[in-house]
Amino acid sequence: MSGWDVAVVGAGIVGAACASECARAGLSVIVFDRGPVGGGATAAAMGHVVVMDDSEAQFALTSFSRRLWRDLAPELPADVHFEACGTLWPAADEEEMAEARRKAEFLRGRGLRAEILDEDGIREAEPNLRPGLRGGLLVPDDSVLYPPSAALFLLGRAPRNKIVLRTGADVRALDPDGGVVLGDGSRISAGLTVNAAGCWSPDLTAGLPVRKRKGHLVVTHRYPGHIRHQIVELGYLKSAHSVSSDSVAFNVQPRSNGQMLIGSSRQYGAERPDVEFGILRRMLERAALYLPSLERLTALRSWAGFRPATPDKLPFIGPSADNQKIWLATGHEGLGITTSLATGRLLADMILNRPEEIPSAPYSPARSLPEDKAHD
Amino acid sequence: MSDTRSRFEVVVVGAGPAGLAAAAAAAECGRRTLVLDATPWLGGQIWRGREAKGGPGSAKRWLARLQAAGAAVARQTTVVASPGPGVLLAESPEGPREIEWEKLILTIGARELFLPFPGWTLPGVVGIGGLQVLVKGGWPLAGKRIVIAGSGPLLFAAAAEYRAAGADVVLIAEQADLARLVRFGLSLPRLAPGKILQAAQYQAALLGVPYRTGCWAVSAQGADRLEGVTLRSARRTWTERCDVLATGFGFLPNLELPRLLGCRTENGAAVVDDRQESSQAGIFIAGEPTGIGGEGRALVEGLIAGFAAAGRPERAGRLWRKRRRALAFSRAMDRAFALRDEVRDLASPETPICRCEDVPRRDLEKYGGWRAAKLHTRCGMGPCQGRICGGAVEKLFGWDAASNRPPVFPVSIGTLREPDPRPSGASD
Numbered sequence: 001m002s003g004w005d006v007a008v009v010g011a012g013i014v015g016a017a018c019a020s021e022c023a024r025a026g027l028s029v030i031v032f033d034r035g036p037v038g039g040g041a042t043a044a045a046m047g048h049v050v051v052m053d054d055s056e057a058q059f060a061l062t063s064f065s066r067r068l069w070r071d072l073a074p075e076l077p078a079d080v081h082f083e084a085c086g087t088l089w090p091a092a093d094e095e096e097m098a099e100a101r102r103k104a105e106f107l108r109g110r111g112l113r114a115e116i117l118d119e120d121g122i123r124e125a126e127p128n129l130r131p132g133l134r135g136g137l138l139v140p141d142d143s144v145l146y147p148p149s150a151a152l153f154l155l156g157r158a159p160r161n162k163i164v165l166r167t168g169a170d171v172r173a174l175d176p177d178g179g180v181v182l183g184d185g186s187r188i189s190a191g192l193t194v195n196a197a198g199c200w201s202p203d204l205t206a207g208l209p210v211r212k213r214k215g216h217l218v219v220t221h222r223y224p225g226h227i228r229h230q231i232v233e234l235g236y237l238k239s240a241h242s243v244s245s246d247s248v249a250f251n252v253q254p255r256s257n258g259q260m261l262i263g264s265s266r267q268y269g270a271e272r273p274d275v276e277f278g279i280l281r282r283m284l285e286r287a288a289l290y291l292p293s294l295e296r297l298t299a300l301r302s303w304a305g306f307r308p309a310t311p312d313k314l315p316f317i318g319p320s321a322d323n324q325k326i327w328l329a330t331g332h333e334g335l336g337i338t339t340s341l342a343t344g345r346l347l348a349d350m351i352l353n354r355p356e357e358i359p360s361a362p363y364s365p366a367r368s369l370p371e372d373k374a375h376d
Numbered sequence: 377m378s379d380t381r382s383r384f385e386v387v388v389v390g391a392g393p394a395g396l397a398a399a400a401a402a403a404e405c406g407r408r409t410l411v412l413d414a415t416p417w418l419g420g421q422i423w424r425g426r427e428a429k430g431g432p433g434s435a436k437r438w439l440a441r442l443q444a445a446g447a448a449v450a451r452q453t454t455v456v457a458s459p460g461p462g463v464l465l466a467e468s469p470e471g472p473r474e475i476e477w478e479k480l481i482l483t484i485g486a487r488e489l490f491l492p493f494p495g496w497t498l499p500g501v502v503g504i505g506g507l508q509v510l511v512k513g514g515w516p517l518a519g520k521r522i523v524i525a526g527s528g529p530l531l532f533a534a535a536a537e538y539r540a541a542g543a544d545v546v547l548i549a550e551q552a553d554l555a556r557l558v559r560f561g562l563s564l565p566r567l568a569p570g571k572i573l574q575a576a577q578y579q580a581a582l583l584g585v586p587y588r589t590g591c592w593a594v595s596a597q598g599a600d601r602l603e604g605v606t607l608r609s610a611r612r613t614w615t616e617r618c619d620v621l622a623t624g625f626g627f628l629p630n631l632e633l634p635r636l637l638g639c640r641t642e643n644g645a646a647v648v649d650d651r652q653e654s655s656q657a658g659i660f661i662a663g664e665p666t667g668i669g670g671e672g673r674a675l676v677e678g679l680i681a682g683f684a685a686a687g688r689p690e691r692a693g694r695l696w697r698k699r700r701r702a703l704a705f706s707r708a709m710d711r712a713f714a715l716r717d718e719v720r721d722l723a724s725p726e727t728p729i730c731r732c733e734d735v736p737r738r739d740l741e742k743y744g745g746w747r748a749a750k751l752h753t754r755c756g757m758g759p760c761q762g763r764i765c766g767g768a769v770e771k772l773f774g775w776d777a778a779s780n781r782p783p784v785f786p787v788s789i790g791t792l793r794e795p796d797p798r799p800s801g802a803s804d
């Protein structure tokens with residue numbers, strides 16, 4: 001047949017990683033995005049590469065992907081701003097300390113580095129955190145990066161002429177026989193199509209249970225050294241899991257230029273992309289509770305974006321349930337930067353019938369899903 | 377809480393000519409009115425320093441009228457966000473303030489337009505208006521050789537001020553062609569008779585200073601700081617030795633706050649109706665944000681907005697004729713000082729376009745639009761938030777660099793955050 005081996009819809013970091021892996025395996029790939037590269041959730045994201053352990057499947061995907069990022073680190077250009085700064089999880093009380101210890105054991109038991117800090121240890125690690133914290137967990141091999149440049153790098157990393165990129169191209173529909181139909185009605189044929197359109201993926205694959213989950217971020221002036229690690233409250237787990245209500249959690253990131261990113265918030269049912277002041281204030285209030293010095297620092301800009309969320313907090317990676325020519329790589333919610341590389345690798349393994357480096361079954365679009373409790 | 381939150385029938389943001397006129401008009405109609413400004417003085421950039429010194433002219437008259445009308449005044453108060461419908465959040469020396477409004481008038485002025493050229497970031501190359509501010513603040517200019525290159529009537533006013541401060545103004549280079557300026561000059565008796573006297577005064581003050589039209593700076597040279605500027609006209613290219621190059625290509629409306637509030641903009645200006653009301657009911661916009669027009673247009677639009685916001689449309693209506701004349705004058709100015717294509721496109725591949733993030737033209741032009749360029753180069757993401765490079769990329773590449781994200785100006789996180797903190801842990 002004529003056309004491309006693979007058509008990828010969505011040039012976010014997940015689409016870019018899928019396209020890159022396919023092209024590096026020798027397939028010809030065309031990538032579409034209605035906006036620029038990395039203009040959706042990728043642009044709105046913090047860029048935290050983090051191992052998470054909500055479930056074994058989440059751990060498998062995040063830890064595999066973190067390893068791929070670390071392997072790739074020497075090749076990353078300066079504008080990706082990759083920094084292996086680690087994640088610090090402060091524990092406010094004995095209950096959170098117990099959670100920190102549990103997490104540490106979980107990670108160590110699987111061969112990853114994790115360090116328990118006591119009161120003095122956390123004070124030394126992050127002197128600007130509020131006094132009186134009980135301790136914390138340091139995960140030294142987590143890192144941060146600038147996602148839009150990472151997406152662009154992944155697309156450019158493919159061998160010459162193997163990836164054609166069409167930005168500003170509105171894909172109206174996926175062709176059930178492979179390929180896409182563009183907004184002007186023209187058809188581009190391909191052996192198979194990957195729906196990596198994130199929050200917009202249900203527009204192209206009807207019935208896909210991916211919902212928008214809104215988030216806000218604030219960026220500050222440059223304060224080099226003010227914080228040294230990505231710092232995330234352990235309560236983040238509670239707020240990230242709450243599927244019904246709006247929530248905020250303390251989550252700050254040092255950028256390599258000295259700026260800090262301050263998050264995070266999670267909302268269902270918010271359709272407009274504007275910054276919402278009420279939630280922004282709650283988020284900053286939460287942040288100042290942990291990092292009181294923030295009060296005096298200057299905010300430059302805030303923004304909001306949408307994460308593509310699934311009912312069981314795991315992405316869809318693999319052929320769609322009813323059509324083997326339409327594949328999915330979507331629903332990564334707040335972990336798309338971390339898990340993009342593993343998603344691309346796994347997808348290419350499946351397409352090419354290579355041995356899978358981690359089992360793909362937990363991410364199969366055909367898996368059974370819990371009822372979507374978040375429906376308002 | 378009570379002193380951090382206040383409520384007014386009419387709130388005017390910006391105390392330049394348009395804002396003073398709007399606040400005076402609304403207060404004269406008996407409306408409880410507040411006018412606020414980020415500066416410590418009233419009068420905006422154009423009347424900077426007039427409040428303290430007094431002196432002749434319209435500044436004094438309008439300040440007196442505002443005082444007589446009894447509007448409340450808040451200085452050093454910067455609006456940074458709109459936390460909800462009918463509320464503004466401002467930063468002030470006393471801390472954060474929430475100001476509730478029934479009618480809002482935005483008179484937030486304009487900023488200088490800078491067009492990048494090779495060498496424009498050398499120390500010694502300054503903005504025309506910026507240098508005026510420095511001179512008023514006592515910055516020493518005596519004996520300095522200054523070239524002024526750019527466009528618009530501000531070139532004369534600035535040259536007169538620099539000269540009064542002891543500078544040796546070597547040359548005023550106006551990019552517009554003489555033929556256009558002559559047509560504009562001939563239209564002055566009809567459009568704005570008062571301007572002729574002003575022009576004559578500048579001429580006297582600038583006796584002996586060469587004024588070249590159809591002439592522009594193509595590059596600035598110097599090792600560590602400015603040593604000279606290369607200029608070009610239709611006939612020749614030459615270099616003038618100088619210590620300071622003051623440059624500026626007119627003004628760009630400030631539109632961040634109108635956009636944040638959802639007011640429609642078109643072709644780089646806010647859209648308003650006959651009563652100066654924007655696309656958002658209850659929000660009026662007057663002066664430069666509706667289109668660059670200078671003091672005269674700002675004053676009449678400010679009055680109309682003030683009367684309309686106060687519910688006195690008949691008083692506003694009486695000023696329409698005057699506004700028509702002001703609009704005709706500003707359109708004639710636009711035509712006279714229209715930017716020639718050459719000055720939009722002076723930057724070399726290496727010339728920095730975004731000064732905050734140090735992004736050269738070469739890195740930008742690979743991208744098809746502002747959003748892609750911004751995402752991948754971080755252009756416009758620095759402290760000025762695209763206020764300088766945004767105008768440059770609009771003229772250079774035709775990109776729309778509009779932004780509507782809070783805060784409107786960089787602000788302390790303490791100001792953005794809830795004024796009455798909840799107990800800890802209340803968020804989950």
